[in-house]
Amino acid sequence: DAGVTQSPTHLIKTRGQQVTLRCSPKSGHDTVSWYQQALGQGPQFIFQYYEEEERQRGNFPDRFSGHQFPNYSSELNVNALLLGDSALYLCASTRQGAGGYGYTFGSGTRLTVV
Amino acid sequence: GQQVMQIPQYQHVQEGEDFTTYCNSSTTLSNIQWYKQRPGGHPVFLIQLVKSGEVKKQKRLTFQFGEAKKNSSLHITATQTTDVGTYFCAALSYNQGGKLIFGQGTELSVKP
Numbered sequence: 001d002a003g004v005t006q007s008p009t010h011l012i013k014t015r016g017q018q019v020t021l022r023c024s025p026k027s028g029h030d031t032v033s034w035y036q037q038a039l040g041q042g043p044q045f046i047f048q049y050y051e052e053e054e055r056q057r058g059n060f061p062d063r064f065s066g067h068q069f070p071n072y073s074s075e076l077n078v079n080a081l082l083l084g085d086s087a088l089y090l091c092a093s094t095r096q097g098a099g100g101y102g103y104t105f106g107s108g109t110r111l112t113v114v
Numbered sequence: 115g116q117q118v119m120q121i122p123q124y125q126h127v128q129e130g131e132d133f134t135t136y137c138n139s140s141t142t143l144s145n146i147q148w149y150k151q152r153p154g155g156h157p158v159f160l161i162q163l164v165k166s167g168e169v170k171k172q173k174r175l176t177f178q179f180g181e182a183k184k185n186s187s188l189h190i191t192a193t194q195t196t197d198v199g200t201y202f203c204a205a206l207s208y209n210q211g212g213k214l215i216f217g218q219g220t221e222l223s224v225k226p
Contacts, residue, residue: 033213042120042202042216043157056213059115090156094212102159103147103214 003027004106006091012112013081019111021076025093026104031055032074033103034066035090043090049074050096078111086113116141118205120217128225133190135220137203145206146179146186147214152199160188162206193224 003026013019025032031050035043045058049068068074072093078085088110092103119138127133137146145164149157161170163179163186170177176189190197200221204214 031212035214042204042219043214045213045215048213058213092157092214102162104159105149105156107156 003104004029004091004093006089006106006109008109009107010110010112012114015081015083015113017081018077018079019081021078021089021091021109021111023074023076023091023093023106025072025074025091029093029095029104030072031094031096032068032072033092033094034074034076035092035105036060037088037090037108039087046076081113083113086111116205116207116215118143118203118215118217120203120220122220123218124221124223126223126225127193129195130192133193133197133222135188135201135203135222137186137188137217139184139205142183143186143205144183147204147206148177148186148188149202149204149216150199151202151219155199157202190222193222195224195226198222198224 005024007022033048034046037043046060047057048055052068063079065077088108090108091106094103121136147162148160150160151157161177166183167181168179174191178187200219202216202219204216207213
């Protein structure tokens with residue numbers, strides 16, 4: 001049990017469509033980050049949410065957007081899907097002020113764009 | 115932006131042999147974290163190093179942080195088939211909102 005819950009586990013979408021991925025952080029964690037992991041690569045930071053605000057963003061286009069809810073859960077939205085968006089999307093949670101010690105990752109959502 | 119380079123990309127060993135992966139940065143790191151990702155799985159936190167020259171051990175795993183805080187290594191003694199997976203180093207950028215900057219990872223395969 002990873003402690004971080006992501007849904008769905010797998011998803012197939014058509015180019016141009018929109019997708020929403022969901023994440024529930026580990027109990028006691030209040031900060032959620034999203035990462036994109038292409039096959040054979042290390043995870044790439046998309047953005048981080050804390051107190052329902054986007055605190056930091058990586059080098060991803062505006063097609064990628066997110067949201068954090070009062071219960072700390074989060075959503076990642078991707079619009080106008082491209083074939084290159086096919087990847088494993090990982091959610092990671094931590095507790096603010098913990099110095100980033102030991103991010104807990106979810107099992108991820110495998111997105112395939114056809 | 116900050117980058118973390120990791121070598122080798124792949125390592126194939128016989129069970130019982132040792133394994134080492136190296137992580138390098140052109141800039142001084144405030145800390146380095148190590149994660150393991152099993153095939154088909156997700157990254158799992160192993161350890162964080164913060165101090166210059168720090169060495170930490172977890173059973174057969176030894177983690178080191180360089181004196182200049184620009185490099186780090188993970189050494190596994192006497193590998194077992196359970197060690198199979200991809201090992202990532204990741205630098206935590208405090209001044210960038212706490213994002214993790216991952217290396218490319220080293221994929222370890224162990225032949226029994």
